[in-house]
Amino acid sequence: GAVVSQHPSRVICKSGTSVKIECRSLDFQATTMFWYRQFPKQSLMLMATSNEGSKATYEQGVEKDKFLINHASLTLSTLTVTSAHPEDSSFYICSARDTWLLQETQYFGPGTRLLVL
Amino acid sequence: EDKVVQSPLSLVVHEGDTVTLNCSYEVTNFRSLLWYKQEKKAPTFLFMLTSSGIEKKSGRLSSILDKKELSSILNITATQTGDSAIYLCAVEAGGAQKLVFGQGTRLTINP
Numbered sequence: 001g002a003v004v005s006q007h008p009s010r011v012i013c014k015s016g017t018s019v020k021i022e023c024r025s026l027d028f029q030a031t032t033m034f035w036y037r038q039f040p041k042q043s044l045m046l047m048a049t050s051n052e053g054s055k056a057t058y059e060q061g062v063e064k065d066k067f068l069i070n071h072a073s074l075t076l077s078t079l080t081v082t083s084a085h086p087e088d089s090s091f092y093i094c095s096a097r098d099t100w101l102l103q104e105t106q107y108f109g110p111g112t113r114l115l116v117l
Numbered sequence: 118e119d120k121v122v123q124s125p126l127s128l129v130v131h132e133g134d135t136v137t138l139n140c141s142y143e144v145t146n147f148r149s150l151l152w153y154k155q156e157k158k159a160p161t162f163l164f165m166l167t168s169s170g171i172e173k174k175s176g177r178l179s180s181i182l183d184k185k186e187l188s189s190i191l192n193i194t195a196t197q198t199g200d201s202a203i204y205l206c207a208v209e210a211g212g213a214q215k216l217v218f219g220q221g222t223r224l225t226i227n228p
Contacts, residue, residue, distance in 0.1 A: 032214060043205060043218045044160070093159045097214060105151055106216060108159040 002028045004096050006109035013084055014117055020080045021112045023094030029074040030096035034106065035067075038091040050077040050094075074099070084116040119144040121208050123219035131227050134196050138222045140206030141188040150189050151216065152180055153205040160205055163191070196226045 003026040013019050023033055031052045036044040048069055049057040056069035068080040077096075081088055091113050095106040124139045142150065149167045153160035164173045169184035177196075182189045193200055203223050207216040 034215060043220045044207075044216075046215055046217070049215055095216075105149075105162050105165045106214075107162065108153075111159040 002026075002096075002098055002107045004094065004107045004109040006092075006094055006112050008112060009110060010113040010115075012115045012117065015085055016083055018080055018082045019084055019114060020078055021092055021094075021114075023077045023079070023096070023109050025075045025096045025098075025107075028096075028098040029100070030077075031074060031099045033071060033077040033094055033096045035069065035077075035079050036093045036095065038093060038111075044093060047079075050079075052077075081114065084114070086116045089114055089116045119208070119210050119217045121206055121217050121219035123204075123206050123222050125222060126220060127223045127225075129225045129227060130196060132196060132198060134226075135192065135194045136196060136224060138191040138193075138204050138206075138224070139188065140190070140219055141186075142206075142208045142217075142219075143187065144208050144210035144217060146211045147184070148209040148211075150182055151207045151209065152189070152191050153207065155203045155205055155221070163204075193224075198226045198228055200224060201226045 005024045007022045033050040035047045037047050038044045046059050047062045050069045050071040052071045058064045071077040091111050093111040094109045097106045121142045151165050152163040164180045166182035169182050172181045177194045180191045203221040205221045206219040
């Protein structure tokens, strides 16, 4: 199947700093990528839909000024957690679907574990 | 509000047993239902179901969708310890391609 990468795989930062997470589709183009968050022992919750060349669509309850999303190219979306706090510590996962294969499923990146001290 | 519910939430069986995991959904404009397996990292894709009554099979795993009952099951036969994982059901609904996930079933296979 298609490959989606995320970087970094894990990050520890101090409270108040900003952290950028990259999501790349390695062998296909994705006009739309999705960002999820997963807290321990819970399921994945969609945070936002990232659209290439336009603004992201955020789910209810997700602060767009805190979680900045940029989808600058057909293979890259970034999520920046601004002024991170300990409660932002979570597992962040992106997914992407091949733009040209509309019936294909979404492929997930390996995830990024964020720990805010 | 779109909702996906999985049961059981947790299941412990012995190696060699057969298990059935359940997923039910209430969504607007259903497009597809997907099953994923999650170990320590991100979910890996198992099946995508769009048509009712057609079984998808991959080795010891199989899944079927019942659109009338708004549900799906995932069967695993002759379970192995490597099948231990969280199994996630997700439904793609509406026009936005986004997935709504169930809570997951934590499956533990004891030797």
